[in-house]
Amino acid sequence: MDMILIPAVNMAPILPEILLSVLAMILLLINVFVPGGKKSNLAYISFLGIIAAGVLVAIGWGAHIESFSGSVVLDNFATFFKMTFLVAAGLAVLISDSYMEREGCNHGELYPLILFSVVGMMLMASGTDLMTIFLGLEVMSVALYVLAGFNRGNKKSNEAGLKYFLLGAFSTGFMLYGMALIYGATGTTRLFKIAEVVGQMTLPTTNIMLVAGMLLMMTGFAFKIAAAPFHMWTPDVYEGAPTPMTAFMSAGPKAAGFAALLRIFLVALPTLQVEWSQVLWVLAVLTMTVGNITALRQDNIKRILAYSSIAHAGYALVGFTAGNGTGIAGILFYMLSYAFMNIGAFAIIILVTKKGETNGNVSDFAGLGFKHPLLALAMTLFLFSLAGVPPAAGFIGKFYLFSGAIQEGYIWLAVIGVLNSAASVYYYLRIMVYMYFKESTEEFEWVKVTAPIALAIVIAAVGTLIPGIVPSVILEYAQMAVKLI
């Protein structure tokens, strides 16, 4: 190797990351030096920071800037995903305050941690080097481990944190090992260089190191996006974590996992697409089926949504298996829509559950429909969207995911996908059955819709409904984002 070069660093691609990191640190300081202050102020500040970051991200739309000698890139693909993360984080911040207050764990560190994890996700989306992606992943994950166990007084939350940490660390090991093997096989960690080297190999599939590296990396990411059979941690972690964090984890990190997975496989390993799409086919089918079938038997609503989030990763994998523009754009669209609809649903769960996360069974939603018609209406919208019923964003997302598969000739995959979708309808309907068809046993007098939560629900509802009716507003961007990759 020749001498180490100090490259000319262009900071522009990571401006939003810098902004959020600085803000997070300032918030940490505020938290220390302004003790006893209202924690909701931190929430507002971080929300504004997220909006500011969103503006910065939006300005970067259309640009294509590589920096840090090609290990970070600002392109539309990254920008789209960054927006998704910011949406997830913004909504999560809005729904956190009153929940944390109620659960007695309103510690100021929550918001900086959320921001740090977003920074990690953003790096994952814009990283074009295995190392950058890995660092982003770690920044995100470490923050999330803490967030999952944030409710220290609650055993389940502790369990969630620990479980997430252990299994997360385990999966990181796989991933790192895979990356190391890829480096060994190709001699580089830059994605496009890997592609070059692999492209020049005569028979890349016989290169055991390369194939093993690819599979190990896929395993690691499968953990992160909660794809079966690597999904075992999900239900417990999602159930135990504080609900706003569950909402955040189901949307943000999953999207980040897909961002990195897509970029690595599409940029670095397109030569092996035939091979990895076969693996993905199996993963997709398993993930959808396991997620949906297990969700059918759950009673706790957080667990239902946890299993359903596994299934949703499966739908997204269908689009990935297709690997074409339609399917990949479908993933982008779906991840954004999923952030809206899932966090929206969780916001309502936060309102309906009581202190200590009690009252979280489906049956506890009985009669909500007529006691709080607007909340129930919003929940209905989110649930129909999750079930993939038009006219909601979830339907359009699935439509594009499955279309991608059909376009590539994966008819049976699409058929399995839609049958899964039909099965999932049952457990979403079940929640509605309780909300509307059962007599209420409660007056729901504890349900207090605070302004931030109301705002979150409204944003989520708009984000679920509008792209369902006029999908072009988002789909066009998703497709532009995919073109550049």
Next chain:
Amino acid sequence: MSNVLSLTTFLPILGVLLLLFIPKDSKGVLRNVTLAVTIVTFLVSLLILTGFQTNAEFQFVENVPWIAAGPFIMRYNIGIDGISLWLVILTTFIMPIAVLSTYTAVEEKVKEYMVCLLLLETGMLGAFISLDLFLFYIFWEVMLIPMYFMIGIWGGKNKIYAAVKFFIYTMVGSLLMLVALIFLYFKGMQAGITDFGLLQFFDLKLDMATQIWLFMAFAFAFAIKVPMFPLHTWLPDAHTEAPTAGSVILAAVLLKMGTYGYVRFAIPLFPEAAHKFAPFIATLAVIGIIYAALVAMVQEDVKKLVAYSSVAHLGFVMLGIFAFNTEGITGGMLQMINHGISTGALFLIVGFIYERRHTRLITDFGGLSKQMPVFATIFMIVTFSSVGLPGTNGFVGEFLILLGAFESQLRWWTIVATSGVILSAVYMLWVFQRVMFGELDNPKNQKLLDLNAREITIMVPLVVLIFFLGFYPKPFIDKMDPAIKKLVAQVRVASVNAMAIPCVDPTQMPAGVPASAMPPGHPAVNMPAGHPVVESPAAPVANPHAAK
């Protein structure tokens, strides 16, 4: 008034917005406003009727871009022809009646109920007027939601089971149809089709294997909705549990979605496959006719009996449609309207006595005709219509269906199906006898009041139509005739093709089809069933199967 079709479709949505501003306690206002909205919608829809030119073309077409993203272009593409015209009118006509029937039946959550009714109307109308496959799918699915809530919230004892079953059954079918729809789109793209517009897909030449797969997917979705034996089991549950207005709409309009789906989509899109499947579908239809009639006969619950009679009637409709000749399809279309009127009326009648006695068991009644003469008269007329007595609408439809089917390859099926006419007379007249005649021995029945003015108002238009269609169906048939002739011609060409396609050299199959996009087995060459046995080219409708 070029966009009168859109206006009709979305007026109910405007009505929903209006309802939102009315406090939920003023039930009377809510009901009257909904009634007014549905009546206005009906009147506006009459503009469609008067402006309709009797030809085979689609009219009142509106076609504007909607979604354009990626490989797909969806358009807001709507229009009607003689086939959908009457179904649109039927929908707008039934709605005020359904609303009026809820005035005393629904006391709880009136506002929500009215919102559901109006949303349902938009969904149904939208499905009938869509000429864009994607748009159709959206309306087709959207329709489920209000109906689901109507059954689930205002339904009977077993409402949750019925509502969920209704939703999931339909959903499974329609999702498979969605896959087929997307596949069809990609097929069309290879042939230069650029959007989901239905009409251009009619000219798409698909090979037999593809057609068969796609037809199966579409047919499955529609068969669930019709519902055809053995996919009918959701219907008795849904009907029994649904509130009266829900049952009326379900019977009068929603079930027509299935049969309409065949006429508008499954058959003209995949005519060769439709030909291949005709004997199979006719078999299921005939089984449905006989089986449902037998099951109806032994029902103890009047509403369930009417529900099963629906299955039988729709079996006739399917038989007529798959005769693929003008008489059969005309009969089928006419019977769709007839069934909407007479079964809708039957559910209203069941609703009337249920409201009075809160029971629907046949054994709880008897001798009602002495106590309720007006009711008895109307019930009798509707019964006759349902049975298909000459002079009522039911006769015209059934006669045309049997005539058409008898002339087609489905002769033997027709002979069996005819016994269904007798069976329907048995169960309908028997239930009429048990409920209306005999001793008025139950003291509760002795205090029953006859129909009031509102109830008579509800029934009068239906009774008038029963006779009008029975004696003078010509205006109805005339309007739909060109469209049906066009459809028959389309299918007839295809029936020749269906026999010709296997002769085509595989190398002449549409080029540029990637192997991955084809289902296994490649083109139709391998299809065993389609080998040319053209014994008489003069009877092109004849299918190879008929020779057996």
